[in-house]
Amino acid sequence: MLRLLRMNLYRAQEAVDTLLQWMIMQGTPPPAIAGVISTHGHAVKNSTEDTDKDDGILWAVPKSRRSRERRLIRKFGSETGHNKMLTRLLLLTCNHCGNVHQPGRLCPVCYSKTKEVTESMQAAMNSTHGLNPIEHEVFPIFKGEKVDSQDGFFQGKRVVEVEKERPHWFSRRLKLKSTISTSPSTTIAKPTNLA
Amino acid sequence: MNQAEIRKLIPALRVAMTPKKRRFSNPRGPEGRLFKMRTTVNELIKNERMEVNYNRADEARGYAERLISEAIRYGDCHRPTMELADFWLPEKQNVHKLFKVLVPRFKDSEISYTRVHKAPHVYPSTLFDKVVLELRGNPFPPLEKLTTKRNWIHNILLEEAHREYLEKKYKQEGEEEEEVQ
Numbered sequence: 001m002l003r004l005l006r007m008n009l010y011r012a013q014e015a016v017d018t019l020l021q022w023m024i025m026q027g028t029p030p031p032a033i034a035g036v037i038s039t040h041g042h043a044v045k046n047s048t049e050d051t052d053k054d055d056g057i058l059w060a061v062p063k064s065r066r067s068r069e070r071r072l073i074r075k076f077g078s079e080t081g082h083n084k085m086l087t088r089l090l091l092l093t094c095n096h097c098g099n100v101h102q103p104g105r106l107c108p109v110c111y112s113k114t115k116e117v118t119e120s121m122q123a124a125m126n127s128t129h130g131l132n133p134i135e136h137e138v139f140p141i142f143k144g145e146k147v148d149s150q151d152g153f154f155q156g157k158r159v160v161e162v163e164k165e166r167p168h169w170f171s172r173r174l175k176l177k178s179t180i181s182t183s184p185s186t187t188i189a190k191p192t193n194l195a
Numbered sequence: 196m197n198q199a200e201i202r203k204l205i206p207a208l209r210v211a212m213t214p215k216k217r218r219f220s221n222p223r224g225p226e227g228r229l230f231k232m233r234t235t236v237n238e239l240i241k242n243e244r245m246e247v248n249y250n251r252a253d254e255a256r257g258y259a260e261r262l263i264s265e266a267i268r269y270g271d272c273h274r275p276t277m278e279l280a281d282f283w284l285p286e287k288q289n290v291h292k293l294f295k296v297l298v299p300r301f302k303d304s305e306i307s308y309t310r311v312h313k314a315p316h317v318y319p320s321t322l323f324d325k326v327v328l329e330l331r332g333n334p335f336p337p338l339e340k341l342t343t344k345r346n347w348i349h350n351i352l353l354e355e356a357h358r359e360y361l362e363k364k365y366k367q368e369g370e371e372e373e374e375v376q
Contacts, residue, residue, distance in 0.1 A: 101315060106315050111327075118244055118335045121334065126242075133288050134289065134292035135295045137334070138334050
């Protein structure tokens, strides 16, 4: 900004110098500058061809200041548009599967797997319920699994049969506490349906 | 000044709501906007987990939270609550689900009823921020796995060092006891 001002000042000084020189030498101003000089206090336009483009001393300078936002957008692109198409360099490694993911976002590989299972479970839920009123929590069982249920209910939950096999990373016993039994007689049971 | 504060008459939402107005343009105007929001809330109650644009999820979440909290507070014998449920859940089997499944599930809950996870950006569909909106306590596999720091290299080394130190200490103590005897 300061540099620009100094340049302009320099140019103005030069112009005044030339003008004075002309006036001393000839007594009349040069044709190029005559447009900005007036005897009555305001600019008088000459009708000659070359004065049309010479509207003043200063040409082609910015009229208003560029704001910080505009300047950053010009430099780096908009946050919502162009910038999003750039390659992501800030990436983290997923603790679960080892693929890369953006910080604060789900891992794309883990998420796609979860999404696939979720969608199949949702389809099973919706086909089981249909248009009947939904009155119970669901108990999803996957392909090849069995539970003791006569009327389609298990532990007060509606049994929903999913057509896919249970993925190995989604075990049924993950959410259950192992020391849940309170009965005095305990028998060792072999684990079943461990997918 | 004996008047109750109005804001205390309505229980606060358990999620932070953005005060900014979102411009969901709709040919049917504000009414159409609500109808679109209604489909999102309905699907959330029905499917318990869904992937939507961030703005829609953030706004629909508030409506879903309010609906569930009203259902818990007033029950199904309260006319205004039932009217609210009737508007927000156009598929009527979900009205049953709200009062018979979700109310018992969230009755003693201290935290919010819904959860939002940021979905990954998958090129080239990075135009809108996608999030996964879900009800808590759903039967689906968890989106964010519990992470353990036990396998970090410095934790393994520290554990080994600790074990070595204890072994050394016990050995020393044993030798001292033998000397005394």
